[in-house]
Amino acid sequence: MTLDYASGTIFAELKHSRKTLVEGVAFSIGEGESMALIGETGSGKTMIAMSLMGLLPKNVRMTQGRVIFRGRELKSPKDYFSLLGVEIVYIPQNGSEFLNPSRTIRAHLYDSLKKMKIRPGQMENIALDKLRAVGFEKPEELLNKYPFQLSGGMAQRITIAIAACSEAELIIADEPTNGLDRKAIEAFFCLLENIFPKAAKLVITHDISVAMHCDETLVLCAGKMMEHGPSENLFKNPRHPYTKALMSALPENGMEEAPVLRPDSDKCPFRKRCTRATENCSMLHMSGVGIEWWCSEAT
Numbered sequence: 565m566t567l568d569y570a571s572g573t574i575f576a577e578l579k580h581s582r583k584t585l586v587e588g589v590a591f592s593i594g595e596g597e598s599m600a601l602i603g604e605t606g607s608g609k610t611m612i613a614m615s616l617m618g619l620l621p622k623n624v625r626m627t628q629g630r631v632i633f634r635g636r637e638l639k640s641p642k643d644y645f646s647l648l649g650v651e652i653v654y655i656p657q658n659g660s661e662f663l664n665p666s667r668t669i670r671a672h673l674y675d676s677l678k679k680m681k682i683r684p685g686q687m688e689n690i691a692l693d694k695l696r697a698v699g700f701e702k703p704e705e706l707l708n709k710y711p712f713q714l715s716g717g718m719a720q721r722i723t724i725a726i727a728a729c730s731e732a733e734l735i736i737a738d739e740p741t742n743g744l745d746r747k748a749i750e751a752f753f754c755l756l757e758n759i760f761p762k763a764a765k766l767v768i769t770h771d772i773s774v775a776m777h778c779d780e781t782l783v784l785c786a787g788k789m790m791e792h793g794p795s796e797n798l799f800k801n802p803r804h805p806y807t808k809a810l811m812s813a814l815p816e817n818g819m820e821e822a823p824v825l826r827p828d829s830d831k832c833p834f835r836k837r838c839t840r841a842t843e844n845c846s847m848l849h850m851s852g853v854g855i856e857w858w859c860s861e862a863t
Contacts, residue, residue: 565635566764567593567616567734572629574611574620574787585611585624586787591780593734598756598765600775600795602810603784609768611787613736616766617652618644634733649679653732653763657739659719663711669722670707676729694725697759699751717748721755728759735765741774753777772799772810783807786833789856804859805841806834832859 574586586608593599601609614620616631618641631638633652638644644652656662663672673691682690688707695703698721711719720740727735735756741749756765767778775781781798783790783806790804802808832838832845845859 565592566595566597566633567766568630568632569612569616570630571612571615572627574608574615574624574626574629576621577623577625584787586615589782589784589787589789591782591792593764593766593780595733595764596762597780598767598778599780599782600767600769600778601782601784602769602772602775604770606786607784608787609770609784610738613654613738613766613768616734616736617648617654649676650730651733653727653730653735655723655727655735655737655740657742658716659721659723660711660714660716662723663719665710665712668708668710669714672722672726673707673729676726680729680731690729691725694728695722697728698722698725698755700725716743720752724752724755724759732760732763735760735763736768737765738768739770740767741769741771746773749774749777775799783810788833790834791856804834805838806832809834809837 569592570590571586571588573584573588576583576585589608589612591599601612603609611620611624614624615626615629618631618638620626633647636643638647648654663669670688670691673694674687677687677690691707692703695706700706700718700721706714706722711722714722737756741752744752765778767774769775776795776799778795780793781795782792783798783804785806790806791798791802798807799811802811832841835841835845838845840859
């Protein structure tokens with residue numbers, strides 16, 4: 565197993581209080597497998613990704629959680645330092661904003677190749693190969709360009725080329741297809757599979773059509789895990805009313821609007837928006853998985 569993750573409780577220390585951001589989320593991803601982490605803005609997706617990279621903000625803590633990468637538990641910043649950009653690789657949602665506008669594409673690619681201890685004389689040929697791999701027919705014309713000289717789609721492909729300058733075992737892709745049409749989304753996943761066939765892939769998204777490209781999907785709501793399973797089954801036969809509400813929000817399903825979320829701390833976080841809610845809404849501990857908020861009314 566490439567990744568075994570349990571969030572425990574991730575909380576933020578505020579000036580006069582403590583706020584729980586994520587609780588009881590657990591999953592595993594094997595070699596070559598992909599999993600979508602899906603939920604609305606504020607559901608905890610980014611906090612989970614940051615905890616996986618050891619990059620939580622200074623006022624945010626994770627207690628009783630674990631990150632086991634390729635059989636090794638990662639506990640301290642030192643454990644992550646040698647892995648980030650080499651075996652654990654991040655692909656951002658906006659290449660244009662992620663890339664340093666004052667540095668050339670060559671410099672960005674060379675930075676990653678230096679981490680791999682590639683000799684200077686070999687860097688240009690490898691950089692050109694990576695650019696070709698992501699679809700640039702004349703990569704030599706790109707090396708001395710700056711990010712602001714590229715379109716958004718080109719910049720996103722550059723971030724994938726940078727990720728390819730690694731020995732990635734785990735890819736964390738944060739809203740990587742944001743703003744792309746269906747054809748471009750298909751192209752992105754083809755690239756991901758062709759360039760990183762053996763890497764475990766965690767795709768963070770709010771888009772069900774993106775999640776459907778992944779082997780498994782984990783549905784989040786207010787930092788809690790609603791349900792988790794093979795994507796095809798989960799979206800064909802969603803068990804939890806929250807997942808059903810996400811499906812109903814699709815244009816082809818009527819684009820129904822969901823009311824504002826007002827969760828109770830000890831109840832299902834979707835309860836105040838659920839048409840089937842009762843006072844008995846509670847949680848079920850799923851052995852070996854984590855905490856799934858189970859719905860007694862689900863079919």
